[in-house]
Amino acid sequence: MTDQAQSLRELVSAQVSDLSEITPKVSAKIITVSSGKGGVGKSNFTLNFALALKSMGKKVLVFDADIGMANIDVLMGVSSKFSLYHLLRKEKNIEEVIQYGPEGLPYIAGGSGIADMISLSENDLNYFISQIERISSEMDFIIFDTGAGLSKENMKFITSADQCLVVTTPEPTSITDAYALIKVVHGSDPDVQFSLVVNRAGDEVEARQAADKITFTSRRFLDLEIEMLGYVTDDPYVVKSVKRQIPFTLAFPKCEAARDVKRLALRYLAIPSAPESGPLTGIKGFMQRWLKRT
Ligand SMILES: Nc1ncnc2c1ncn2[C@@H]1O[C@H](COP(=O)(O)OP(=O)(O)OP(=O)(O)O)[C@@H](O)[C@H]1O
Numbered sequence: 385m386t387d388q389a390q391s392l393r394e395l396v397s398a399q400v401s402d403l404s405e406i407t408p409k410v411s412a413k414i415i416t417v418s419s420g421k422g423g424v425g426k427s428n429f430t431l432n433f434a435l436a437l438k439s440m441g442k443k444v445l446v447f448d449a450d451i452g453m454a455n456i457d458v459l460m461g462v463s464s465k466f467s468l469y470h471l472l473r474k475e476k477n478i479e480e481v482i483q484y485g486p487e488g489l490p491y492i493a494g495g496s497g498i499a500d501m502i503s504l505s506e507n508d509l510n511y512f513i514s515q516i517e518r519i520s521s522e523m524d525f526i527i528f529d530t531g532a533g534l535s536k537e538n539m540k541f542i543t544s545a546d547q548c549l550v551v552t553t554p555e556p557t558s559i560t561d562a563y564a565l566i567k568v569v570h571g572s573d574p575d576v577q578f579s580l581v582v583n584r585a586g587d588e589v590e591a592r593q594a595a596d597k598i599t600f601t602s603r604r605f606l607d608l609e610i611e612m613l614g615y616v617t618d619d620p621y622v623v624k625s626v627k628r629q630i631p632f633t634l635a636f637p638k639c640e641a642a643r644d645v646k647r648l649a650l651r652y653l654a655i656p657s658a659p660e661s662g663p664l665t666g667i668k669g670f671m672q673r674w675l676k677r678t
């Protein structure tokens with residue numbers, strides 16, 4: 385632990401508590417959507433889940449946190465003038481880097497900015513935190529679409545957020561990689577809450593079987609309870625929607641995958657949130673946990 389890291393933590397703690405006095409509203413719940421194996425459907429899930437929550441009256445911000453491979457905007461058929469890069473460079477403020485996708489869905493494009501976030505100066509971090517805090521009090525959920533696997537950056541996002549939705553398909557390689565991710569993250573930070581999303585399932589039975597493997601193994605070897613939040617059917621309309629660059633809940637609202645994501649979002653909203661007396665949640669918790677790992 386360096387002196388610089390310590391002074392950053394103190395600075396941010398002081399700032400976070402100052403801001404909380406003038407912004408009493410509970411801040412957004414921060415979720416990462418992650419996976420062990422790549423290409424399992426995280427970005428499609430993130431977008432459509434966010435759109436489903438939005439259609440249910442929630443305020444959602446999507447944050448493309450996939451370093452190097454950011455593509456949330458491509459899936460929406462929009463191009464982003466500004467990204468996180470401009471925010472970190474202090475070239476733009478948060479309102480300016482937030483872009484709007486279909487249905488007015490707010491998002492922050494990834495670009496090449498994220499790598500810089502790992503080594504921000506004290507001054508930069510100060511600005512970044514104040515910007516995120518500002519927007520956080522206006523949101524119900526901030527959803528980070530991360531890259532696959534256990535990169536340093538992914539670990540930082542996952543262990544800083546309130547919850548990690550782990551996406552897997554029913555393929556054995558995807559399941560073992562999802563379990564590996566959970567094991568390493570849990571070993572590094574036992575407070576991270578996980579839920580499973582089984583994507584590209586043939587049917588509910590296949591989804592449950594896949595989820596059960598992770599649930600049982602986590603219970604047995606990690607003493608950790610992980611539930612399946614829901615599943616999304618393997619649906620050719622998803623591929624069609626990717627080609628059209630329109631999220632499938634909008635392009636084909638009646639397709640099976642759209643129905644599944646909407647059901648999953650309803651279920652998600654029905655699950656009670658963590659008690660207020662628990663560990664710090666929202667942006668304050670996010671930033672404190674982020675700094676713990678600086
Ligand atoms: N439910 C589904 N049914 C059918 N195909 C799907 C489904 N979900 C995803 N796909 C296919 O998988 C591809 C990859 O999806 P996506 O880009 O969302 O994965 P990802 O996990 O974000 O990938 P990466 O790890 O590269 O970020 C899609 O382009 C689509 O062809």
Ligand SMILES: [Mg+2]
Pocket residue numbers: 426427428450529530
């Ligand atoms: Mg992706």
